Amino acid sequence: FCKNLLRQADVPTADFQVFRDADDAMRYIKGRFPGEHDRCPVVVKADGLAAGKGVLVCRRRNEALEAIDRIARDMEFGEAGAQMIIEERLEGQEASVLAITDGRTIVPLPPAQDHKPAHDGDKGPNTGGMGAYCPTPIVDDALLAWIEEHVLIPTIHAMKRNRKPYRGVLYAGLMLTPQSGTKVLEYNCRFGDPECQPMLMRLQSDIMDLLEGTVDQALDQIDPPVWDPRPATCVVMASKGYPGDYSKGSPITGIEAADALPDVKVFHAGTKLVGDKIVNDGGRVLGVTALGDSISKAKLNAYTAVQKIRWAGAWCRKDISDKALAYLEKQATEH
Template sequence: INCFGPSATAAQLEGSKDYSKAFMHKYQIPTADYSSFENIEEAKRYIEGKTYPLVIKADGLAAGKGVVIAENLESTIKTIDDFMDKETYGQAGKKIIIEEFLVGQELSFIVMVNGKEFLPLATSQDHKTIGEGDIGLNTGGMGAFSPVPFVNKILNEKILNKVIIPTVNGLHNEGIHYRGFLYAGLMIDENLEPKVLEYNCRFGDPETQPIMMRLNSDLIDLINMSFKGGIDKFPIKWNPDTALGVVMSSKGYPEQYETGHEISGLSEFNNAKNLKVFHSGTALDNDKILTNGGRVLCVTALGADIKTSKALAYSAVSKINWEGCYCRKDIGFRVIK
């Protein structure tokens, strides 16, 4: 049986922040300066006299929430205690990464990989924090759009040459045959230089939704080609329009939240043109659709430009409701003039 997805060994790029940072250092892939710690006292000594903010990351998987931007010494100590002593994220936080805070715009750059062959997909930008203006706790992602207008030919080539090609070649050098989606979460600075924030060994959520809205080629054909060989030469086709997705979440997410609330308004969009409502945290109970998670829906629209797709998506969001539903109102704000 063909399985499109990386092996457990390859998936360490996402499963361990320490492994991925060491991998990037070994293959000279640009990323933030960092140190890793398994001893809580060593971690606290390290932060003395550091410049803030600092970024604290759980080494293991934490559903996209194991990253904290600490603004001062007090909050950094609290975060270290939460991760390593109180075990907020269980075993995922027993080892932590402390790294420099990078400034710029985030970019999700996803490629399909088969060994040393790769095919770039459309660019996208996620909105990771719960609060508007990119403030508050980290989440799994509160919305995304595609394509990203500031990615020009020069930046695209930099990303390929400095990040994607060294990553693919590095995996090959490690004796790993990687087959699957490879997601590089990047920070792009004011000089359009990329640095890697993280790897994901999968199609990102919520980036997948707007990317798939724009994909005119058949995804199954792409996956099949990754087994036959020649994925790098696949003539992939995209809708030139912009897609934007808004995540609707349960009140309290990404911390404690209730489930089991009935969702109203979904039937209006069963045959909607240029709009899809993707389900993630829902359940069907006696013909009623109920909330069943933190991130519940991703309402995604396709329009001639980002303002059009945003207006269409938020118009649909306004017609969907349940007790305690929440969404950010500013998806796309960093590129909308």
């Protein structure tokens, strides 16, 4: 649905093909990449909802064929894999631009950057997101205005033309490619997790005003949201084994100590109260989020809080927001 809508709305996105049959998908890959060891820069996606894990990034032909097997034959993602999309793999920086719309007015929110791969340096399998920071310097004001004009507005107009007017949160996952500009990877009709956490840390006005304005089709009548000028960073703490099979039920300590630090908030995700103890009960367990006077200070504050929290097998990425710091350093040397 999303890819067809993007094509209809003339919104830039990766070239793609849709398949319901594993054999057809295999033939397509073998036809495009006839050599057994050919480079095969594609992404194979389960078309349905798969908790952010149904996207398999491939580099070689055998990886693409294995991805098709996992999605369509092994049904690793259940019914989400009944239909799959094979699209060109885009290279560049990812960014998340969220907006709230009542179907007539669009209120873009500050851009954020998620970290999907499990391990430092963007290595390992995709996850639901291992951390985020907001705002991201890779989306400046000029690019944000371009995204509003060429991505968000055409999408809302296309929905209206299709007699399916959209009201709510529109979350565009974007790839900023050096070769072909900004392209849409996906849309979600919800806030991003973990992008939402640093965004809400910065929101100083009442989010209910935005949500009620959306429901009442009155976004043009409310004051724009007010943001803390300081950036925020969220570090996701996960259970051992995630994004694969993981253990549950380990008591968590240190949440109160982390929450007591200035400008820190610990958001719960995969937790459960057993008696008077909080235990881990999911893959992504906590979103440890902090404000700071700079991105590096927000990172330091978040990881200082992370160090207070313990449970058996807890882990996190250590490099959340480093891409922003590298980008800012490069900009400084170029100017």
